[in-house]
Amino acid sequence: MNGRDRRWAELARELEFSELPELRQRAEGWRAGLTGLSTLLAVLVVLKGRDDLAGLPTAARNTAMGLIAGAFVLLVIGSVLATRAAHGSPRDSDKQMLITGHALRQWTEKEVKGVSRTLRRAALCCLLGVLLAGGGVGVAWSTTEKAKDHLVRVGTPTGELCGELVRAGRGGYVVKVEEGGEGDAPRQVTLPARDVDSVAPVASCDAPG
Amino acid sequence: MTGARTVSHDFEIVYAEQDVDAATVSFTGRASADGLGVVVTGDCPRCHGSTASEYRYGLPGTGTKGLWSKLTGTARTEPDPGSVTETLRQETYFCECGHPHPQLPGNAVFVGCGASWQVRSLIVEGAP
Numbered sequence: 607m608n609g610r611d612r613r614w615a616e617l618a619r620e621l622e623f624s625e626l627p628e629l630r631q632r633a634e635g636w637r638a639g640l641t642g643l644s645t646l647l648a649v650l651v652v653l654k655g656r657d658d659l660a661g662l663p664t665a666a667r668n669t670a671m672g673l674i675a676g677a678f679v680l681l682v683i684g685s686v687l688a689t690r691a692a693h694g695s696p697r698d699s700d701k702q703m704l705i706t707g708h709a710l711r712q713w714t715e716k717e718v719k720g721v722s723r724t725l726r727r728a729a730l731c732c733l734l735g736v737l738l739a740g741g742g743v744g745v746a747w748s749t750t751e752k753a754k755d756h757l758v759r760v761g762t763p764t765g766e767l768c769g770e771l772v773r774a775g776r777g778g779y780v781v782k783v784e785e786g787g788e789g790d791a792p793r794q795v796t797l798p799a800r801d802v803d804s805v806a807p808v809a810s811c812d813a814p815g
Numbered sequence: 816m817t818g819a820r821t822v823s824h825d826f827e828i829v830y831a832e833q834d835v836d837a838a839t840v841s842f843t844g845r846a847s848a849d850g851l852g853v854v855v856t857g858d859c860p861r862c863h864g865s866t867a868s869e870y871r872y873g874l875p876g877t878g879t880k881g882l883w884s885k886l887t888g889t890a891r892t893e894p895d896p897g898s899v900t901e902t903l904r905q906e907t908y909f910c911e912c913g914h915p916h917p918q919l920p921g922n923a924v925f926v927g928c929g930a931s932w933q934v935r936s937l938i939v940e941g942a943p
């Protein structure tokens with residue numbers, strides 16, 4: 607035990623000479639952690655800014671946004687925990703103690719336990735966060751309606767009709783028309799050929815032409 | 816009893832890292848000159864040289880000054896004298912008589928005869 611006690615006492619004695627580098631390292635650690643958080647935030651803002659989510663049905667959009675928001679919260683918590691584990695909590699810096707070899711040894715043993723616990727929690731948060739983010743992206747991806755091709759504006763004596771051209775032939779034109787409500791299923795309209803005055807391809811049915 | 820030396824410092828005793836009994840020696844802890852630590856003084860039970868071990872207040876994770884306290888200007892909480900006495904009683908002490916005894920290793924942190932001991936009698940000034 608003598609040799610080990612001696613080593614701890616030596617460490618305690620040398621601690622005061624490592625003051626400045628330790629301080630800088632800790633500050634550096636927090637800086638890096640916060641930079642990581644900012645990056646995360648930026649990514650979220652970019653994701654939110656995209657119109658992708660707007661094209662989803664309401665329920666799917668809410669689910670996807672909920673999952674991504676949950677993922678973000680978990681990742682933020684995970685980052686803070688990981689930074690704490692790596693560099694200590696800034697709050698601890700108020701707790702002064704008399705640094706003897708014995709005290710340093712006890713502190714270190716306690717710290718090792720605390721750091722392992724914090725790291726486990728950080729890892730769990732990051733894992734769950736990634737799963738949630740993946741789930742959110744998955745929901746968004748699987749429910750995003752593919753961009754409609756073959757959109758046509760059909761002129762008839764009674765008015766105009768805009769929608770996806772399903773087929774055209776002797777039987778007339780079959781056009782799939784989106785109704786106003788987001789959740790509503792598209793309606794297929796069959797127009798006899800004699801009722802069709804004009805057919806023009808369009809990029810979108812949104813703007814009335 | 817108050818530090819009156821009965822045996823003179825044995826400069827010839829060879830450096831050896833060994834535990835010795837300090838039952839007959841009384842040690843005193845007092846604030847260091849700059850007030851940032853405690854110095855424990857007494858006579859080494861092995862070489863009988865006068866030894867002084869200094870311990871500083873600090874934060875093991877950060878060195879001896881708190882980053883947070885520096886940033887926020889909050890006062891550092893100094894440990895109470897009772898816990899300081901308790902900490903000092905639990906410590907293992909090493910001879911720091913300052914005399915390089917024969918065969919002292921070149922990288923030795925504690926310059927002395929190499930002896931280590933637990934204090935039996937310790938008075939910390941300013942503590943209850």
Ligand SMILES: [Zn+2]
Pocket residue numbers: 859860861862863864910911912927928929930
């Ligand atoms: Zn000695």
Ligand SMILES: [Zn+2]
Pocket residue numbers: 824825826859862863864912913914916927928
């Ligand atoms: Zn000596």
